[in-house]
Amino acid sequence: MTILAEVLDKFTTAGDLVEAGADGAVRCVACAHRCLIRPGRRGICQVRFNKDGELRVPWGYVAALQSDPIEKKPFSHVLPSANALTFGMLGCDFRCPYCQNWLTSQAGRDPEAESSLDLIRRMTPEQMAAHARRVRAEVIVSSYNEPLITSEWAVGIFKQARAAGLKCAFVSNGNATPEALDYLRPHLDAYKVDLKSMQDKNYRQLGGVLKHVLGTIQKAHELGLWVEVVTLVVPGFNDSNDELWDAARFLSGVSADIPWHVTAFHKDYHMTDPDNTPARTLLRAAEIGREAGLRYVYAGNLPGMVDEYEDTHCPNCNTLLVKRRAYVIREYHLTPNGTCPKCGTQIPGIWPEDPARVTLNGYGFPLPVY
Numbered sequence: 605m606t607i608l609a610e611v612l613d614k615f616t617t618a619g620d621l622v623e624a625g626a627d628g629a630v631r632c633v634a635c636a637h638r639c640l641i642r643p644g645r646r647g648i649c650q651v652r653f654n655k656d657g658e659l660r661v662p663w664g665y666v667a668a669l670q671s672d673p674i675e676k677k678p679f680s681h682v683l684p685s686a687n688a689l690t691f692g693m694l695g696c697d698f699r700c701p702y703c704q705n706w707l708t709s710q711a712g713r714d715p716e717a718e719s720s721l722d723l724i725r726r727m728t729p730e731q732m733a734a735h736a737r738r739v740r741a742e743v744i745v746s747s748y749n750e751p752l753i754t755s756e757w758a759v760g761i762f763k764q765a766r767a768a769g770l771k772c773a774f775v776s777n778g779n780a781t782p783e784a785l786d787y788l789r790p791h792l793d794a795y796k797v798d799l800k801s802m803q804d805k806n807y808r809q810l811g812g813v814l815k816h817v818l819g820t821i822q823k824a825h826e827l828g829l830w831v832e833v834v835t836l837v838v839p840g841f842n843d844s845n846d847e848l849w850d851a852a853r854f855l856s857g858v859s860a861d862i863p864w865h866v867t868a869f870h871k872d873y874h875m876t877d878p879d880n881t882p883a884r885t886l887l888r889a890a891e892i893g894r895e896a897g898l899r900y901v902y903a904g905n906l907p908g909m910v911d912e913y914e915d916t917h918c919p920n921c922n923t924l925l926v927k928r929r930a931y932v933i934r935e936y937h938l939t940p941n942g943t944c945p946k947c948g949t950q951i952p953g954i955w956p957e958d959p960a961r962v963t964l965n966g967y968g969f970p971l972p973v974y
């Protein structure tokens with residue numbers, strides 16, 4: 605047992621997303637791995653474990669806490685320019701080579717994992733809601749690590765946050781179960797899903813299964829959550845026309861109103877082989893999205909280089925509704941009811957009742973120069 609694992613194991617509570625198994629085993633249903641965990645063993649994510657026949661799950665700490673513009677999540681149809689207080693814990697149920705979240709599972713084997721210990725800060729849901737009010741957040745977001753594996757903690761916080769008038773959101777890999785989505789639904793407003801590939805073999809490399817992610821997008825939409833989908837376009841991994849078309853067709857089949865963000869990869873962390881994604885690839889992906897019938901397609905991470913794909917236009921009359929540059933809102937023209945001011949078309953999403961509260965220069969930060 606390592607120091608990191610010992611500390612994390614103290615920050616736990618009894619899990620809700622669990623089914624009883626035989627001989628003291630439990631089946632965790634927080635994510636689509638559905639680990640059957642025997643007494644004394646851990647699930648794939650390493651942070652949920654069976655202690656004497658009880659599923660223990662993360663509770664009572666944060667490893668990251670940050671106020672950001674909601675555009676950074678990214679959400680484009682949720683309270684533009686809102687301050688989103690985002691919290692994260694440790695661990696993941698995937699093993700993406702460009703991300704460090706799975707390192708928690710290396711506790712005791714990798715010094716980089718042990719260094720995560722410095723990040724842990726004790727918190728209660730009440731303290732989190734109070735902090736959200738202090739920083740004038742309008743949205744609270746579970747992100748940074750995979751929020752599904754810490755669903756109980758998110759619900760504890762969301763109950764307090766909603767009572768304080770905040771909206772609540774997940775930024776997730778989409779490896780959910782229907783049980784987890786049903787559990788989250790009463791406390792959640794918006795769900796961002798990473799759709800990393802349309803090839804199952806790619807998902808297997810990352811530790812997932814394509815159909816589980818597609819099922820999450822479908823079910824989250826059916827449950828009435830506001831869903832936005834992000835595809836990080838990685839050269840040589842998922843940037844072929846065929847694959848982009850598959851993704852766009854799938855999303856448009858669920859709903860043409862789902863915003864699809866195609867974002868640029870840049871060499872990072874353990875994944876330095878592929879080249880950075882050029883703007884022309886993002887534009888190609890965005891055009892495919894539009895041709896497939898998606899009404900709201902956004903190209904991210906390359907501000908000023910992706911034509912109109914940072915902005916929201918009315919799908920009926922093409923009026924400019926929201927003009928963005930990176931995370932900054934430059935113009936906002938929706939009505940208080942979230943309709944186009946010119947033709948009255950309802951634009952789906954969660955919009956401010958008072959358009960005047962949309963901060964046009966993004967938090968009072970100086971406007972970036974590109």
Ligand code: SF4
Nearest residue numbers: 632635638639647649
């Ligand atoms: S959250 Fe997923 S990976 Fe972790 S124990 Fe539960 S089913 Fe397994």
